[in-house]
Amino acid sequence: MNNEVVISIRDLRIAFGDYKVLQGVDLDLYKGENLVVLGRSGTGKSVLIKILVGLLKADSGTITAFGQQVEELSRKELDALRLKIGFSFQNSALYDSMTVRENLEFPLVRNARNLSRKEIDQAVEEALDNVGLSQTINQMPSELSGGQRKRIGIARTLILKPEVMLYDEPTAGLDPITCIDINNLINEVKERYKTSSIVITHDLTCAKAVGDRVAMLFDGQFQRVGTFEEVFDTDDERVQQFYNYNFVEERRMS
Numbered sequence: 001m002n003n004e005v006v007i008s009i010r011d012l013r014i015a016f017g018d019y020k021v022l023q024g025v026d027l028d029l030y031k032g033e034n035l036v037v038l039g040r041s042g043t044g045k046s047v048l049i050k051i052l053v054g055l056l057k058a059d060s061g062t063i064t065a066f067g068q069q070v071e072e073l074s075r076k077e078l079d080a081l082r083l084k085i086g087f088s089f090q091n092s093a094l095y096d097s098m099t100v101r102e103n104l105e106f107p108l109v110r111n112a113r114n115l116s117r118k119e120i121d122q123a124v125e126e127a128l129d130n131v132g133l134s135q136t137i138n139q140m141p142s143e144l145s146g147g148q149r150k151r152i153g154i155a156r157t158l159i160l161k162p163e164v165m166l167y168d169e170p171t172a173g174l175d176p177i178t179c180i181d182i183n184n185l186i187n188e189v190k191e192r193y194k195t196s197s198i199v200i201t202h203d204l205t206c207a208k209a210v211g212d213r214v215a216m217l218f219d220g221q222f223q224r225v226g227t228f229e230e231v232f233d234t235d236d237e238r239v240q241q242f243y244n245y246n247f248v249e250e251r252r253m254s
Contacts, residue, residue, distance in 0.1 A: 002031040005064075006164060006196045007052065012061035014047060021047050023220030025061070029164070029196055034186065036199045036211035038231075040242065043217045045200040046090075049166045052198075053087050054078060066163070083111060086162035086195075090169040092153030094141040101137045104128065104156050111160060127155040130192060131185060147178035151185065158193060165189060165197040171206045183209040204246045216242075 005028045012025040021044040029035050039045050050056040052063060054070070063070040065081060073081060094103050104124045108115060115123075128134045131151040141149060150170065157165065170186060171179040183206055189195055199210055207214055207228060214231045216224040218238050224231045232243050 002033070004031040005029070006031050006066065007198075008062075008064040009048075009052075010062045010064075012048070012051065012058050012063070014044075014051065014056065014058045020220055022058070025217075025221060027215055027222055027225075029198060031196050032190070032194060033212040034190055034197045034199055034210045036201060036207040036214045036228075037217060038201065038204075038207055038214055038242075039217035040202060044220060045202075045217060046168055048217075049087070049168060049198060049200055052166065053082060053085055083160055084162055085164045085166065086157035086160065088154050088157045088165065088167045088170065090172055092141075092149040094149060094153060094156070096141050098141075099137070100128070100133075100139050100141070100144075100152055103141070103152065104159055107156060107160055123159055127159045128152075130158065130188075131155045145178075147174055147181060150174065150178075150182055154185065154189065158189065161193065163195065165193075165195045167197060167199045167201075169201055169203075170199065171201065171203045176205075179203070179206065180209075182206075186210045202246065204243065 007029040009025055009027045012022050014022045025048065037045050037048065047056060051058050066084060068081065070081070095106070098106070101124055104127055105120055108120055108123055124137070125134065128137055131154055133148060133151050133155070136144060136148060136152065144152065167186060170182050174182065186197065186199065187210055190197060199206070201207055211228055213226060214228050215222045216231050216239065224234065224239065232239060
């Protein structure tokens with residue numbers, strides 16, 4: 001694994017009223033790794049990546065991305081930084097009134113100025129080909145399966161060729177076979193696009209399949225960080241309960 005730090009988070013804190021969500025979070029994302037952030041619902045996993053892209057503002061703490069301290073950036077500098085960070089939303093966030101082609105064209109037209117029609121077409125076709133869905137180019141989102149929508153959402157994020165990918169619950173609501181496909185895609189994206197990624201999930205199968213490192217969030221802090229095996233090689237009851245519940249639930253529902 002590369003030792004170059006792409007994103008560094010230090011003493012990050014945020015509360016909503018009296019509810020303290022993040023209470024001093026420290027974490028580094030290294031170049032070329034898939035870093036999985038694990039935790040139960042409501043532990044602040046999604047809050048963390050929303051802070052990273054500026055959708056939420058932390059109460060205190062620092063985030064350094066590509067050598068820049070995010071809190072000190074101007075609006076213009078922040079916009080430029082966001083182009084380097086792709087956010088794959090949990091619900092895919094596709095525009096229902098647009099075709100797949102139009103959904104993928106949207107970020108290009110909005111952010112990449114002076115592209116010719118031919119360049120836009122090539123970028124759309126390449127992104128779709130890289131997620132294995134070239135045939136859907138003229139379909140509407142309503143005609144796609146949940147797994148296809150997830151793939152198109154990832155393709156739309158990749159079309160600007162970000163250096164960092166943030167995945168918010170990428171396998172949520174998908175059947176086990178489709179989950180495997182999405183996990184494989186996340187690994188393929190890392191290899192093909194040379195991305196560094198933060199994957200937010202409570203799905204242990206996903207965490208094991210894609211995570212170079214795993215960070216486990218409890219009580220507003222990362223309590224355990226390491227490989228999947230290292231994180232779960234512990235007598236900590238909270239960690240054991242999370243592991244057992246996840247896999248027992250998985251077996252019960254399959």
